[in-house]
Amino acid sequence: MSKPYTYLFGPVPSRRLGRSLGVDLIPFKTCTMNCTYCQLGETPCEVSERGNYVPMPDVLAELERWKQADGRADHITLAGSGEPTLHSAFGEVLRWVKDHADCPSVLLTNGTLLYLPEVRAAAALADKVKVTLSAWDETSFQQIHRPAEGVTFERLLEGERAFRQEYSGELSIEVFIIEGVNSDLSCIRKIAALIELINPDRIDLNTAVRPPADSGVRAMTPEALEILAREFGPKARVTASFKTLEIQSLEITPETLLGLIQRHPATAIQLARDFNVQVESTVQSLEGLVSEGQLFSEERDGETYYFHRA
Numbered sequence: 061m062s063k064p065y066t067y068l069f070g071p072v073p074s075r076r077l078g079r080s081l082g083v084d085l086i087p088f089k090t091c092t093m094n095c096t097y098c099q100l101g102e103t104p105c106e107v108s109e110r111g112n113y114v115p116m117p118d119v120l121a122e123l124e125r126w127k128q129a130d131g132r133a134d135h136i137t138l139a140g141s142g143e144p145t146l147h148s149a150f151g152e153v154l155r156w157v158k159d160h161a162d163c164p165s166v167l168l169t170n171g172t173l174l175y176l177p178e179v180r181a182a183a184a185l186a187d188k189v190k191v192t193l194s195a196w197d198e199t200s201f202q203q204i205h206r207p208a209e210g211v212t213f214e215r216l217l218e219g220e221r222a223f224r225q226e227y228s229g230e231l232s233i234e235v236f237i238i239e240g241v242n243s244d245l246s247c248i249r250k251i252a253a254l255i256e257l258i259n260p261d262r263i264d265l266n267t268a269v270r271p272p273a274d275s276g277v278r279a280m281t282p283e284a285l286e287i288l289a290r291e292f293g294p295k296a297r298v299t300a301s302f303k304t305l306e307i308q309s310l311e312i313t314p315e316t317l318l319g320l321i322q323r324h325p326a327t328a329i330q331l332a333r334d335f336n337v338q339v340e341s342t343v344q345s346l347e348g349l350v351s352e353g354q355l356f357s358e359e360r361d362g363e364t365y366y367f368h369r370a
């Protein structure tokens with residue numbers, strides 16, 4: 061195994077982004093929210109203060125090492141195991157991509173800190189930004205996202221609206237739909253009306269296709285999501301990954317598996333489908349990492365999920 065990365069993971073195949081190299085700037089599950097649907101489990105470190113959570117020179121050095129060793133990706137994405145805008149220097153990664161990479165950058169953020177002008181200025185360095193809007197008022201926001209103290213629905217909306225006005229890149233809004241919580245037509249229409257005011261370029265509908273933090277969270281069916289997507293107009297797409305990606309097979313090394321599972325617990329079938337490789341060989345690699353003590357497996361809803369021991 062070559063020297064593993066601490067802050068980079070992937071490239072991970074993505075329906076929308078192709079081969080996406082992930083950059084993770086935040087310690088595991090450090091976030092401004094504790095969403096009921098989070099696939100990383102409960103948030104043990106709910107914070108809203110920004111800081112230098114990991115050393116930025118080390119992150120940039122890993123990006124340089126990756127560029128020298130391989131440097132092939134369709135996108136470089138700030139994402140991972142927490143909220144990237146909590147890092148007070150996240151804009152430096154986006155600046156590095158502009159200056160040194162041949163592919164666009166993407167910022168996946170929950171949007172809660174965009175009410176701060178300095179966060180909006182740094183986020184605007186990304187070529188594509190995806191934010192979240194799955195609630196329609198403070199009560200539904202608290203119920204779905206269980207935010208840190210001081211993180212409010214009003215600030216989320218204010219930040220997303222202000223960002224759209226200042227940002228000329230591609231802005232997507234993800235709506236995460238939970239059956240029985242925000243799936244009624246009346247709730248969906250309220251969310252759609254708020255999104256119309258923000259005026260993003262795309263609207264992505266997602267649901268709990270992986271084990272959520274709160275086991276009571278229920279996924280929508282693909283058919284039900286398609287019906288709800290119509291309420292958001294022509295910019296809306298169902299992005300929940302129910303289907304196999306139409307991609308070439310990607311190499312699935314032990315480092316790739318570890319880096320990915322640390323951020324996204326998954327089944328062997330999901331991984332084999334995402335990377336377009338054989339299930340049997342994926343199971344073999346995963347079980348090898350289980351016997352080395354790096355991963356563990358657990359039954360969830362009748363399926364075997366692999367989790368990182370870290």
Ligand code: SF4
Binds near residue numbers: 091095103
């Ligand atoms: S889903 Fe995203 S925003 Fe919500 S708790 Fe998980 S990491 Fe944080």
